[in-house]
Amino acid sequence: MTDFMSRQQGHLMLGGRVDLNVLAARHGTPLELAYLPQITRQVHGMMGWAAQAARATAYAGTFLYAYATKANFAADVVRTALEAGAHYETSAAADVKIAHHLWKQGILKADRYLICNGSKEPHYTDAILRLRRAGHAAVISVLDDLDEFAALRTCPLPMQFGVREREAGNRDGAHLGNDRFGLTAGEMADVVAGLAGTPHTLVMYHAMIGSQVEDADHFLTTLRASIRNYCELRQRVPTLRFFNYGGGTPTSGYRLDFEFDYTGFLTLLMEEMRALCLEYSVPMPDLVGEFGRYTVANHSVYLFDVGQVKRGAEGQPDWYLINGSLMVSIPDSVLVPDQKFVTLPLDGWDRPLRAVRLGSRRTCDSDDVYPRPGKAPLMLPDSGVGTVIAICGVGAYQQMISGRGGAHHCLSPEPRRIIFEEKDGQLVQRVEAAQTQAELMRLIGYQSPMRQPAPTVPMHPSLWPTPVPARRIKALRLRQRPQVIQAGIPT
Ligand SMILES: Cc1ncc(COP(=O)(O)O)c(C=O)c1O
Structure with missing residues (x-):
């Protein structure tokens, strides 16, 4: 069926x-x-189709399959995708912490890229910096705004950066929510200028147009302007080597009559890439896709x-x-x-x-x-x-x-x-x-009928009406420290 x-x-x-x-x-x-074997099949299938397309077009760059973990963070699912050969795309601080944990366990190999997308609050940039300092060098922070660049460029170790194109998701006007992602061309120029004199490099251009894009022609037509933008930036920035078209690859999961020619799409994409790179006299980039629905739906x-x-x-x-x-x-x-x-x-x-x-x-x-x-x-x-x-x-x-x-x-x-x-x-x-x-009752705060209710926590000593000896305050503080349960994931 x-x-x-x-x-x-x-x-x-x-x-x-x-x-x-x-x-x-x-x-x-x-x-x-x-x-789970379906996940392996999805990853291997796409890698095979990309290899076929690369052969047919004599494409000079490589193809990288990244699993967009936001689609399903379950441990079994992520492990299966990684074992099948996927790189890892993150969307949140917690996601980087999971990747850090998997890297320490040897499940995320040192040669697998961690592509960090999304708007990055300080705890997200901190998690990236912690992983980089711990020694995982294949981390690419795809910048969504300039503040996160300011935080990440302080890293004393060489960092790899990407820029996400703001225009890409808005070109077809189908989903207003896409407008909040990425940088304008002017902001990208600021990033390039800001990298001068640092040990860091700009390596990735990210252009995602949408999700579940079932019309291959529309997918390509919408990406074309981004490929041109990549080529123009590549002329100025020789370290650029990845063109990442993000998510959007459709899954067969939602319709019985689903049809999409994955090899055909990748062949056209590589042909387009090759022709435009020739026109701009730049080398063909390594292609990256971030597959969420396609991997797991x-x-x-x-x-x-x-x-x-x-x-x-x-x-x-x-x-x-x-x-x-x-x-x-x-x-x-x-x-x-x-x-x-x-x-x-x-x-x-x-x-x-x-x-x-x-x-x-x-x-x-x-x-x-x-x-x-x-x-x-x-x-x-x-x-x-x-x-x-x-x-x-x-x-x-x-x-x-x-x-x-x-x-x-x-x-x-x-x-x-x-x-x-x-x-x-x-x-x-x-x-x-x-x-x-x-x-369920425990999750929403009901005590088990077999257990005594937890003791109430005393008011903070500074609010007490009478002075309390310093020794007692210290003891109370120790007792009041909140318990953080991280289920084995490093904080
Ligand atoms: C940056 C990025 N990459 C990849 C994906 C995965 O998209 P899809 O599920 O269409 O493959 C998303 C989804 O929101 C995303 O935001």
């Missing part, structure tokens, strides 16, 4: 190996399934059960009410206009179809429905109660936006999660339990 979902002997199969019907029967629903699936059917309002489709929350599981269905998720029944493919909307039985929110009002309903078998449905393409952004591991809307618990991975040529699985009521 797609490059990640197939139907074999009446069963739905994820990655051709994970039988959704068997798992639903064995574990019940709701259930989350994560098939299609590696995971949710399974839900229809527990109740309700007649819809006059002229409206009926409701299939499920044992989960759409808002929690696929928040983009509410946040992103026109966002679609492939929704398939496990059984009943030969039954008559019925137009329905899904509604959540785990929240009492009128917005917790899919598809949204005004959008076409789903066509699912008329099997009603007991129909099990798979919602596909949920591996990118959904859990991060929803706050994986947290307390969710109407305390809808996260379901049991089964993670499949390849170990020594064998597919192995790990089962993580569903969130429990006790866990």
